Amino acid sequence: MGSNAIGSAWGRYRSSTWDELITTEGAARPAAEHLLAYLGGLNARDLGERQLAAGLAARLMGITFTVYSDGRNVDRTLPFDIVPRTITRAEWRRTEAGLRQRVTALNRFIGDIYGEQRIVRDRVFPRALLSKSVNFRPQCVGVKPPLGVWAHVCGSDLVRDGDGTLYVLEDNLRIPSGVSYMIQNRMVAKRVFPELFGTSAILPVDEYPAQLYDTLAALTPRPGDVPTIALLTPGIYNSAYFEHCFLAQSMGIELVEGTDLFVGDDDCCYMRTVEGPQRVDVIYRRVDDLFLDPEAFNPDSVLGVRGLMRAWRAGNVALANAPGAGVADDKVVFTYVPKMIRYYLDEEPILPNVPSYLCTQKRERDYVIEHLHELVVKPANESGGYGMLIGPRSTARQRAKFRDLILADPRNYMAQPTLSLSTVPILTESGFEPRHVDLRPFVLSREDVYVTTGGLTRVAMTKGSLVVNSSQGGGAKDTWVVDIEEAH
C-alpha cells in the first residue's frame, strides 16, 4: 500500500519529526495501514461523532483524575484522542525484551545497594551519589524482601527521537500510575471503532489486573492460605484515586486508607473491619515512602500506618513496591542503568538511555552550562514534569536561574538533549494534526517479568508542546500493538 491507500484526509498531514503512523513520504507505516485507510474513509462528521462518543463514554465511565485548583479538588476527565498509536508486534517484542532486561538489573541494583553494595565496592557506581540520594532509605538496609524483588511495578517512559530510535527517558520505580487509563482507553476505543477490532489483529491489554494480582499474591508471608491483599491509597483527593479504585475493583482486593490499618503488638498489620481486626498479608501501597509510616518517616503523616515499617522488616507484611525502591529512579542514578545491565547481567543494553550529561562531572557540567539553550535540565527527584528547564523554550532569565541552581547543587541536576519527540495524529477542529507523544509501558517483577502489551500513550494536546503530563494538560490515546503477520 502506498500513500494513495490512506485517503485524502491525510493529504495535508505533515509532521516536523518522526510520526508513528505516517512516513515522511506520506505513506502508512505497516502497523497503521489498516487504521489509516479506515479513518481516511470517514468524513469529518463521522469523525466528530466518534470523538464525541468517546468523550461521552469516558465521562460515563467516570475516567477522571483529580486536580487541585481554585482551592477545591475537581475531577477532570483525561482528554482522550480517538486516533490510536500503533506499534508492530515485532518492534514490541524487542522493546519488551529491553524492558525485562532493564527492570531485572534495576531490582538487582536496589537489592545490592541495601545489601552488600558490591557495585559500589567494584567502583562501577560512585558512593558519593548514594550518600546524597534523597531516595536512599537507611531504614531499608539489610532487609531481604520476598523473591529479592523491590520494584514490583515499574513504569518506564519511552520516547522516540526524530531518527526513529526508541529511548528510555526515565524509570518510575516508586508509585508509577497510569495503567488504568491504558485499560480504560482500550474500552473506549472498542466502543468507537468496533469495526477495526473485528478485522485487525490488535493484541489485548486487559490481562494486567490479573497479572498484578499474581505478582502481589506471590509475596504473601503466609503461603498456603488465600492471602489478604489491600491497596493502600492516600484517599479520594489523590490525583490517581480513580486508578486506585479501578485496580482494587479489578483485582477484588480491599481498598484501604491509612486509618483503616494498624500494626499490633505482634508486629503484624491488621485492617479494622466490622467483625474486628483482620490480618493483612500484602499491601500494594500507592502512598509515597515518606508518608508510609509516621514512626519511621514523616512523623506528621496522616496517610500512613504507624509501625508499618516494623511489620515489613519483620517479614509479617509485604509491601509493593518495597520502601526505598526509589533509590534507583533518581534521574542521576538513571544514567548508570546501562552500566548496571552490564555489571549485573553481563549483557549489552537492548534499549538505549536518552543521552545524559551529569552535572557532578566538571566537563559535562561545563558543557551543560554553555548549552542550556538547547538542553532539557531536570532535577534528580521531581516527577510530573515539575522543576524542569526546556532550553529551546526558555528565557535568558530562566537559564540564568538554572545556571545558579546547577552550580549550587550539581548532584541534583542532569541534562539531556531536547529530543524531537515523535508524533501521532490527533483529531482537531481543522482535521488531523501531529502532536508529540511518549509511551509508558508497565513492568511487573516476580519470579519472571511481565510487560504490558504496549502501554499508556500520553500526548501533548497543545500544538508544538513537548509536555505530556496529565497534570499539565496532557491527554491520552489508545496504544495498539498490531500483529501484521497475522492480519495479512
Next chain:
Amino acid sequence: MLSRVADSLYWFSRYLRRAENCARLVGVNGQLELDLPRGLRFAWEPLVETLGVQAQFAQLYPDGGETAVARFLLVDERNPSSMLVSLAQARDILRSIRETLPQEVWFKVNHMHLDLQEGAERGIARRYRHELLARVVDGCLAVSGILTANVSRDIGYQFLRLGTALEQADMTSRIIDAGALGLIRSRLTDDAATIRNLQWMSVLRSLEADQMFRRHARARFAPAPALRFLLQSRDFPRSVAFCLVRIRQLLPSLPHYQPVERAVLRALALATDADAESLVEAGTTALMDEIQRALASLDDELRIAYFRA
C-alpha cells in the same frame, strides 16, 4: 468488611433514599396543589419543617412561597438536606467505595448527578419540574434495583439495607408530621373534615402509599386508619414498623448486634404502641419527635458497634 466501607455503604443508601423521598414529596404536593378545590390553599412551609431546616430557609428566603420552597428543597446547595445535596453526598461517598459496588451503580449515580447539575435551574420551573423529579425518583429506584439484582448478599449488602430502612423510617415519620401540621389550609370557614382528609391523602401519596392503603383498608377513607397504616403496617415497605422489623430481621447476620437490636426494639415499640385515633385528634408532633430521637440513638448504636474506627 472494612468499618469505613460499611459506614459508607450505610450512608450511601441513606442519602439515596433521602433524595428519592425529597423528590417525591415536592413532586406529589406540587401535583396536589393543582387539584385543590377553590378556597383551599396549599401551605408549603411544613415541607421545610419536615426536614428540620426551617431556620436556614427563613434566612435565605424571607418571603417564602412555592418557588422558594421548591428551589430550597430540591436544588439549593446551601440546604444540607436538599435533593441535590443528598445526591451529591451519595455520589461523593460512592466515589470512596466505588470498588465495592457494581460499576453500573457508579455510572447511574454519576449520570443522575450530571443531569441534575445541568438541568437544575430549568428543572425547578413548574413546567419541567415534574419531569425532573420523575427522573430522579426513577434513577434512585433504578439504583435500588441494580443493588437488589446484582449485589451479593454479603455483609456489605446488609449495611445498604440498614441505611435504606433507617432513612425510610425517618422520612416517613417526618412526612407524617408535615401532613399533620397542615399542608392544606382554607381561606374560608372550613369544612374541617374535608381538609383533614385531603391532608392525609397527600401524606399517603407522598409516600406512594395511597393505592396500597386503599387495597388494604377496603373502606371509606379516614385519617386514623391511614396513619395506622403508615406507622404500623407489616406489609407496606415504607411504614415505620416495616422498616424497623426489616432491620431487626437482618441484624443476626451482623456480629455483636445485641445493643443495636435493643435500640431497634425501642423505636419499634413507639410505632406499634401508638394509638392512631388519639394522635389524629391531638397531633403527631410529639410522637414523631420521639420516633426520630429513637432512630438517632439506633444510628448511634450502629456507629459504636461497626463504624467507629
